[in-house]
Amino acid sequence: MKKKLLSIIIVILLVAGLFWIYNYFFGPSVVQGEKTVTLEIANQKTGDDFSRVLTTEGETLYDLLLEQQNELAIVFEKYDFGFMVVGMLNYQATNENQEYFHLAVGGEDAMTGPQGIALADGETYSFSLRSFNDFSASASAGVEKTLTLEIINEKTKENFSEVLTTKSETLHDLLMEFKEQAGVVTEASGSDSEIIGLRGYVPEKTEYFHSFINGQEAVTGPKTTPLKDGGVYRFELRSFSEEVLAPSEGELKTITFEVVHDEAGLDFSEVFETNLQTLGDWLVKQEAQLEVVMEEYDFGTVVISFFSHEADAENQEYYHLTVDGVDATSGPDQIELTDGGIYRFELRKY
Structure with a gap:
């Protein structure tokens, strides 16, 4: 009985230790206490140019957005990796219009979603409505970058990893540039081509390729994911449930x-x-x-x-x-x- 109890205690300590290690090394470095930050929302389509200095005790940008959700009409969409902002100031960005709300922190493109961004006193957090097409025009005039592309598919035992040098601006452009190495499978969509598979594998109906940037879940698709020198861009095959529950x-x-x-x-x-x-x-x-x-x-x-x-x-x-x-x-x-x-x-x- 004592040995069993000791084993349980050891397991609990190990789990707690792993949780602490994950948060210490991979979680956002939160700052406790009151902070003064600036929140900006720009939407050229509606003419909105919102800027406000806010005081909060929230730890992450997601906490701040929740505090302001009703007043600023912030709409979230939930994914496996967390919440993504899809609406602000009564305007909804839609895939049909090829739009999204781009997030920058201190003028630099954010690499994670609001839940992964720790608030810092005096910092500025900017959302701007953009079009997916904004990236394609500048894709050929980029600065040379060296980065790592990884594609993991446990179903096919695929474990692809390669260091690439590119002038592409977005992850989508990178995949198309190295289409042969990445085994990109495309499908015609109007005048464009959509990426539907990697390393020659097309996900089944209940599967998808989940993307990570430097170990953090990506919050936008490949067409709107900017490339950075030294970045690690990873795709993993995952599955999801299609079960639709009736009202309980x-x-x-x-x-x-x-x-x-x-x-x-x-x-x-x-x-x-x-x-x-x-x-x-x-x-x-x-x-x-x-x-x-x-x-x-x-x-x-x-x-x-x-x-x-x-x-x-x-x-x-x-x-x-x-x-x-x-x-x-x-x-x-x-x-x-x-x-x-x-x-x-x-x-x-x-």
Whole structure:
């Protein structure tokens, strides 16, 4: 019995030690305490040129963005590697428009997502709407760089690693330049070619090539990943689940639901009983009664109207959500219903 207990203690200590080592060497070097930083958002398409000095005790850029999520209409999209910003100031960057929000820290391109960036006192964090096409025009006029390309595929026992010298500007251009060595498989897409496989392997329906930059998960695709001298760019074959879960039900709960629109004189408040698990599922069920209009995005559901009173995006309006009087940090799909909870939507302006 004592030997078994000792073994368990040793295992716990080893796990704790590995966790500490990972955070020490690979996690963001967080700074404790209050920090003053500058957050910038530029969108030439809408004319937005936002800049604000903020004081926060958050440790990472993701923490800061969560604090400002409702006021700045920040929309996240969740991936296996973490959260990526896809919307700001009521503008949604879409793949259809070949757009994304580019992130720079102190004027330098960020190599990780917001969760991997530690806040530093006095630093500037800049988001700017860009097009995937911004990179292609300058790809041939780059500075020579030496970097490492790695492609790992446990399914085929592939373990490719090669040091390359290039003037390409993006990871996509690098792959196309060294198409033969990387075993790039392409597929025609309009007037362009999309990379669909590496080292001659095309992922199956439930697989994909996950990319890393210097050991950190990449937050953009190859077309928008800039190359840096000495960088290590790695692809690993991974799989994901395609299982789609139906709305889950649990114990019966009593909730209060409120909608406020001062200009329209709307002040709705009513108590409901439900056994649904999330606010998103409940809103779908109450769609007719509340005359709720929602828009579906890859990241989840956004409410744009109640009782025929629509939030006017051109007038910088949105429905602000609070749960028990506290600003929500996620959309309705991610908010679990609790017995006695108060869920309030209020029309506001940015």
